[in-house]
Amino acid sequence: MANADLLVVAGLRLALRDGKEIVKDVTFSVRPGEIVGIVGESGSGKTLAARAILSLQPPAIRRTAGTIQFDGQELTRLNARALRQLRGARIGMVFQEPMTSLDPSMTIGRQLEEGLVLHTKLSGPQRRTRILEMLARVALADPEAALGAFPHHFSGGMRQRIMLASAMLLRPALLIADEPTTALDAVVQRDVLELMVDLTREYGTAILIISHDLSMVARYTDRVLVMRHGEIVEDNTTAELIRAPREPYTRNLLSAMPHRGPTRPKPSGPPLVEVNNLIVDYKGSAGLFLNRPGKRALQGVGLRVGPGEVVALVGGSGSGKTTLGRAIAGLLDPTKGEILFEGQTIARGTEGWRRYRPQCQMVFQDPFLSLDPRMTVHSLVREALRAARNLTSVAKNVRVRETLREVGLAEDLATRYPHELSGGQRQRVAIARAIARRPAFLIADEPVSALDVTVRAQILDLFADLQARHGFSCLFISHDLGAVEQIADRVVVMRDGEVVEEGDRDQVFDSPCHPYTRQLLMAVPRLEAFVT
């Protein structure tokens, strides 16, 4: 049935100029109307393989072998002009970050019209009707107004809808979606994906969706290709892949999906950290003609973290969870309200602050940004002990080595710089730095969001292990409900600067009270749902 396939990629090889192969012998096909996912970790070659279909790979990478047939036409033999006619019109693309794929200086109307002018013979009014129809179809509130608006007027989710509208305007036979929702938060991600699936079904468009998120891909696709090191390790129907994966690597990926951790006894004693009625305002910027108004990021938030307890702070982007974390870490001063550590205020300059500072440490989202690029691993971790007066210089070095061993870093890595480490190793260094001084309280702001799936699982395990060993309390800030479910004792849900729900993990996950919590939980794709 090869003739019925819309796209057939056979024996595709891509290599750098120096001959290093990045994509090795990739073969797959997509039938009309089919939704196929390519899943892999960073560096697996999934994006390059998909981009090569339209010869859109970076110029430093060449195709060395393979054929690409689309609708019976051999794409590798087409010249640039013929390829341009195909791009957009027959094969549409949606990229990860809509802010950079939409031209910031062009109105939405003109951008959408561009494709129609190039590829169709429609008249001006006809084009306009078609664009308005499509914008209404992607659920933009006011299509007429949107025509004259610029990309920065829209939120990330809205921009991705507009990108989708622009790709689907020409009713392509194939849509290539490269991490289409990775930059969006869970609730928005779900809306956009459902819309994408509905819309393509309407037009009979096939989708090739590229993502690192296996559970998201599993939810929407018919078939999944798993890629690793430039090769396809498994090509299977989605249901089959989830139920009975053939390859060890796929099993590995599946088991790396977070699962609920054990329920632990509630902490006894007074709370270690207590936040009462906290208000944080961001000052507006003084513009040339107009002063932009400030924004209230937190409107009276209360929070309690017991000794040895892991409290997760969840919410969509803009919910104020990071602001709350930074305020508790003492990185920004609250407008009003109090933060107590062991019952004492931690206002700057007080006795409580001096006691609190060494006891509270933080792990940031992206270890590449939180580690000084000009320091070695050893000096990075050692720096955390700099202010510890009760340790001698020798004791400090011993502690650094001990801590590095604890987070699973080999001794010979100590002399390396952050850029010489992998993402997972970097986050281990960041964790080592945070726990080196044996803090009583750790704030982790999205510590696993920038990591690959299998690495994320390892870091979460490490985290749970260290927490059990040292017994520190933890505020775990994340939009990743899977990670939260695995690691948290208690969950606090935030939205628009307010706490909307708070409770034990099992209670929040199994019987959420607030509609927003339910919405969040529904938006998170779960593999269990497919298995049963």
Place this chain on the structure above:
Amino acid sequence: MSALKPNVVIGGVLVGVVALAALVGMIWTPFNPLAVSFTARLAPPSELHWLGADEFGRDVLSRLMVAAATSARISLLTVVGALFAGTTVGLVAGYFQGWTDRILMALNNALLAFPGILLALGLLAIMGANEYGIILALGVAYSPSVARVVRGAVLSLRETDFVAASRIMDNSEIYTIVRHILPNCIAPLIVLATSMFGWALLAESALSFLGLGVPPPAATWGNMLAASRPFIAQAVWLGLFPGLCISLTLMGINLLGDALRDRLDPRMRGV
């Protein structure tokens, strides 16, 4: 970078030759650069005087070599001074922000509003023309641009997570600035410093040409150029060689500076 680009080679050779001449000039010159000789007055280039002799019969090559050392010293000290003053102001303004920033930047912008050479002229008029006057005047003229560059870098660096991490680790502000912020500003500063070296060289020549530089009989390329003016018709080499020295050295420094920028800017790498 596997093979050296031709620009780097040309720039390196030009700067290298000047540096070598300056170094040699400190211990040995073909003639005493100040020795007057009536027989050699306005002598054209010959086997004895390779680059000719000036209106007092002083050997041009010897004077150029000594001048190279003087010019390099003035430029170097100017750049170091401007870097030091500008970096301090930029770090303080960028890190502490608020009123400190506003006041420092207001003063800085006021200085920036003057063309550098005009500011230097004004300061020299007050302090009198000598080597240290020039260094001070040019240093003051150039430090505002350093301050701006550093402040910009600091503004973005202080929002980074690794600076936040340093604060959480209970490090003092001074330590955070010196250990984390300053080293990460170095790249743009090195690039600025190379081009400033070129400006300083040119400005010193211009000031000397105007008679506000190092007073005669000491030699600089600028005052040699100035002194050659009345004799341009009879002895073209008097103006030609100092002029060539100035322009070729500037070209060499600019080529090296470009190469350095390409090397330090990750976006330019591997293109």
